[in-house]
Amino acid sequence: MRDIESIKYITNEDARKVDNKKASVEFIDKKEVKKVRSFHKSFLEYKVTPLHSLKELSKELGVSNIWVKDESYRFGLNAFKVLGGSYAVGKYLADKLNMDISELSFEKLRSKEIKEKLGDITFVTATDGNHGRGIAWAAKMLGQKAVVFMPKGSSEVRLNNIRKEGAEASITDLNYDDAVRLANKYAHEHNGVMVQDSAWEGYTDIPTWIMQGYATLIDEAIEQIKEEGDIPTHVFLQAGVGSFAGSIQGYLAAEFGSDRPITTIVEPNEAACIFNSVKEKDGEAHAVTGYMPTIMAGLACGEPNIVSWGILRDYADMYISCPDYATARGMRILGNPLKGDPKVISGESGAVCLGMVSLILGDSNLKEIAKKLNINKDSKILVISTEGDTDPISYKKIVWDGAYASI
Structure with missing residues (x-):
């Protein structure tokens, strides 16, 4: 029997008092996104x-459409993260050169002339x-050095x-x-440049640039979607520290204003720092501490990006905290599609939103969530598969062998 009680949710309306003053999304408006896309x-x-x-x-699920944006094809690196890291590195170097990033192409940054001006730089993350793979790739392409630290339990495949x-x-x-x-x-002690999507007091510029980079x-x-003559009514976004989700949410708010799609933030139970912060109802960010043993390694983060x-x-x-079986189900659905649908190879952090959509619409015990989100036969849902099989061994255990069953 599926453990439905391990899926928890809270709506924005239930979580906080009405306040007309909202966080600015100017940093990710049309003007900034145009620079990001050009870079x-x-x-x-x-x-x-x-x-x-x-x-x-x-x-099958009773909605008008479900789109999946497949980031496993991004720059040959099997994940979206390089978008943020490369843009942040570009912005940092542009500032160092006293130039606007709109004046610099990636190829120009790779030139011998620019390298001589910049000297040797070590990017740390x-x-x-x-x-980390995205930062390492960008550093290598620019003839610079990268130093990368990984948390306990990280995949040896990803390390290699x-x-x-x-x-x-x-x-x-x-x-x-x-x-x-x-x-x-390490960065402070070795005169390196910290390139992190986490943000804290005194360290916000580079995380902001990373978030802008994700907007591509x-x-x-x-x-x-507009080329199909459509627009999504609902968007589901996975969150770790919240940089990716905040970037996409900020873009949607800047682009569509009050007509933006209904958005749901999804996190693993073991690392639900956004969900837990919202649940506190005081408007402040709250950290999750300790070991976070979720298969969603990319979302195993305890401190929200400020x-x-x-x-x-x-x-x-809405904010949802869910068990690992939700993303395992999403991986299996995408990897073994219904006849006529395309196959998508999606990793543990990439498939959780599709997994949750399938559960919300396919399990009668979760119909209250669909009702609160106003999901119906006319709904058009966008999810983003942020990574492919970045850990092939784990992918096979889940998709081939049925690890983390959802029944």
């Missing part, structure tokens, strides 16, 4: 990633895998993929947030 388009590796329409699954990009990388015995602190200490994928997705927290608090409509 990413200057990469030789740039291609718009696929947007899949799951028409048969939509019929903490990661479960995807972000980071090392293949030329970075110095190691798995620590710390949880994610403590690995971030270790990386920050949602700008692509909305463009692709830049994204206000956006998620003020603009999201």
